[in-house]
Amino acid sequence: MRINPRHTQKGAVIILGGATILVLLILAFIIIFILEKGLPVVNLQFLSSKPRDLGRAGGIFPTIIGTIILPVVALLIATPLGVFTSVYLSEYTKETTLTKVIRFGTDCLAGIPSIIFGLFGYIFFVITLQMGWSILAGSLTLAVMVLPTIIRTSEEAIRAVPKVYREVSFSLGASGWQTVKKVILPNALPGIVTGVMLSIGRSIGETAAVIFTAGSSLRIPTTAFDSVRTMAVHFYILAREGISQENAYGTAATLIIAVLIINLTAYWLMNRFIARRG
Amino acid sequence: MKLVGEKGVRRILMTVAFSAISALLLITLFIINEGLPFIFRYGLKDFLLSSDWNPAAGKFGIFPMITASLWVTFGAMITGAPLGVAVAIFLSEYAPRPMMKVVKPTIELLAAIPSVVYGFIGVMVLAPFIRSYFGGPGLSLLAGSIILGIMILPTVISISIDSIMAVPRSYREGSLALGATTWQTIHMITIKASKSGIIASIILGLGRAVGETMAVIMVAGNSVNIPHSALDSVRTLTANIALEMSYATGMHRQALFATGVVLFVGIIILNSIASVALRKRTSKR
Amino acid sequence: MSTKFNIHNFNFYFNGSPVLKDLNLDVTSNEILGVIGPAGSGKTTFLRSLNRMNELEAGIRTEGEILMDGQNIYDPEVDVAGLRKRVGMVFAMPVPLPMSIYENVVYGPRLSGISSKSRLDELVEKSLKEAFIWDEVRDRLKLSGLRLSGGQQQRLCLARVLAMKPEVILLDEPCSGLDPISTAKIEDALTVLKKEYTIILVTNNTKQAARVADKTAFFLMGEMIEVGLTRQIFTAPAKKETHDYITGRFG
Secondary structure, eight states: OOOOHHHHHHHHHHHHHHHHHHHHHHHHHHHHHHHHHHTTTOSHHHHHSOEEGGGTEEOOHHHHHHHHHHHHHHHHHHHHHHHHHHHIIIIISOOOHHHHHHHHHHHHHHTSOHHHHHHHHIIIIIIITOOOSSHHHHHHHHHHHHHHHHHHHHHHHHHTSOHHHHHHHHHTTOOHHHHIIIIIHHHHHHHHHHHHHHHHHHHHHOOHHHHTTTOOOOSOOOSTTSOOOOHHHHHHHHHHTTSOHHHHHHHHHHHHHHHHHHHHHHHHHHHHHHHHHO | OOSSOHHHHHHHHHHHHHHHHHHHHHHHHHHHHHHHHHHHHHOHHHHHHOOOEEGGGTEEOOHHHHHHHHHHHHHHHHHHHHHHHHHHHIIIIISOHHHHHHHHHHHHHHHHSOHHHHHHHIIIIIHHHHHHHHOSOSSSHHHHHHHHHHHTHHHHHHHHHHHHHTSOHHHHHHHHHTTOOHHHHIIIIIHHHTHHHHHHHHHHHHHHHHHOOHHHHHHHBOOOSOOSSTTSOBOOHHHHHHHHGGGOOHHHHHHHHHHHHHHHHHHHHHHHHHHHHHHHHHHHO | OOEEEEEEEEEEEETTEEEEEEEEEEEETTSEEEEEOOTTSSHHHHHHHTTTGGGGSSSEEEEEEEEETTEETTSTTSOHHHHHHHEEEEOSSOOOOSSBHHHHHHHHHHHTTOOOHHHHHHHHHHHHHHTTOHHHHTTOTTSBGGGSOHHHHHHHHHHHHHTTOOSEEEEESTTTTOOHHHHHHHHHHHHHHTTTSEEEEEOSOHHHHHHHOSEEEEEETTEEEEEEEHHHHHHSOSSHHHHHHHTTSOO
16 A cells, blocks of 8 residues: 555654654753742842751852852863863874874763763772862862863864865964964864863763762862862752752752853854854 | 974973873773773673672672663663654754754753753652552653653754754755655655764764763662563662762772773773764765 | 076975976076966976975975075975965965954964054055955955955955065966956956066966966976977977967867
């Protein structure tokens, strides 16, 4: 029996369109569910006061500090390392077996579960190097976790810069580094920024690698060797140990809003950047 | 203005690249060094194929966790992959361009939502639903599979769209010009041409599912057993590491690192398949 | 009339196979040397050997020497970036860098350390005038170079080279994708510019060589078949191959 192609065509549109709507509904549900239950809890008081009674009462101020400081330190370490490594690999080396092995290695490390980085950070930074549960150990762990992603995305962005731009720059008497600085990096910037933004998002939401390396202290840190608790970790502890569902929702709502703002900013920045270069 | 010459720059860049790469190498070696000796001492077969996990008694068989990880990942593939590919096809072939330009980044937002939030939704919404309609404890293999299936959607959709868009227009136009409908063109031409990219997207998504920890801990129940039904509570390899790491010492800790090595090898295999598939895509272009 | 380049027994190999064979040629200062020949004859490779742009590719090897003002540019001591500042190049496809017209022109001078605003402004105006494009862009120097038409882009690329104040200008089929009016403007610019610069023009268009070149060299399969005054090459070539090529038998 032959089905009329026009019917299958119609069926396909319905099924595929339905799948798209379903996925968007799931996304909307997750965000609305958390915001609806969480936003009533969130107010200035909640954001700016310390938690009391293990988080059962009070706000989440110290965890906001933790959520900002860990990714910032991690990215300050990982971004220059990652970008310069990708510059070296793509501009200063010839394509050899070694560079291919390095690329494959970073690809694999980019896909390694964060818990393995947590395990490594815990044994190496926290215990072997005696950093203890601390901002330093947590940031270093996050830095090595996002490093492969930054190397990968930067290298892709650099390779996407047309080869003729390099030729023109060299023909005008530029040195290798001048070409990198004036032509390659500015043109690869949107891609590099995307990689960095992705990494920030991943660090902010990360729990497994952070809880075992930065600990979960609720005090406001004063030195790099103090333990901190991020919002994601706070949320996990509140929800899993059943301490306070209300505050768990509030923390989750704050976390989601933060992540949305970062993503939208990144998206906006990139569009503006691309439009300006047009 | 010239602080360092061209040779100096090259040397600095080389040093940076060298240290970044050796840091990554160090991690790899560190994990292997902590885990591999244990595997040799305990015996690869006993470690991988024994179901007896009792650290207090010195028993370290991770077969139940391997089974659980495989099942949860398989479940994520069943739920996430068809949905993701369907969305990718719809957005790249049927949806008007402006719609895709809005919807694609919106779906990519799914990737930015912290995994603990997914876990929480699983606990609050999905597990009670499963408990009341299908029975069992609710926190189960099924709940884990569905949550992970949702979590891999952005990876599958995003990379699939990229590979579908990479199919040359002329292929499509050639087919449409012969009187094929859009759907005939899609399933006879477009999907065939972007097959390896779509497969790569699914494999990379699976890599994410295998490695996910916190969401799985929250929704899968964490009992060490070989599941007999989708409603059983299970503990994955990653959950096993996270749950026991903070108090593990000696042999036990090494066993957790060895679990990490097993995960590592699994991810490398998945990545190798994906990169072969992706290379096929680029060479065809 | 002095000699800018003396090329002695120059050979160029790519992945072991010869691309230029035993090239001997002198290039006179303040003249336009036209280089003609079919695709794959080695004329672009020859051009790119003069500012060592060929070295951006892997797997190349050279033999022999190219003297510029008596100094071998393949000497290991030579500063390649400095050489390229003296020997400017315009590519076949116009490639403005993705920045404003102004920034495109000052790219080279900035590399040489010129940072004074008035100096740069002056250079921009002078170079754009010399490239016959000043009147078209004087009011919109901040516009992205990518927004110009193809012909304007190519003249911008010429201005960018002129701003470096080179001694030699190499042009690699600069008009291959341009309309007749833009082509005429570039040819006009070249005939004025040769008073100050030594110009080597590779072209697929034999008529263009006939119009602007003082001397013309004919390349075939990696060898230079002959070189001479343009009029002589086009009216009474010494070699049969040259005659066949310019009368359109092949190529």
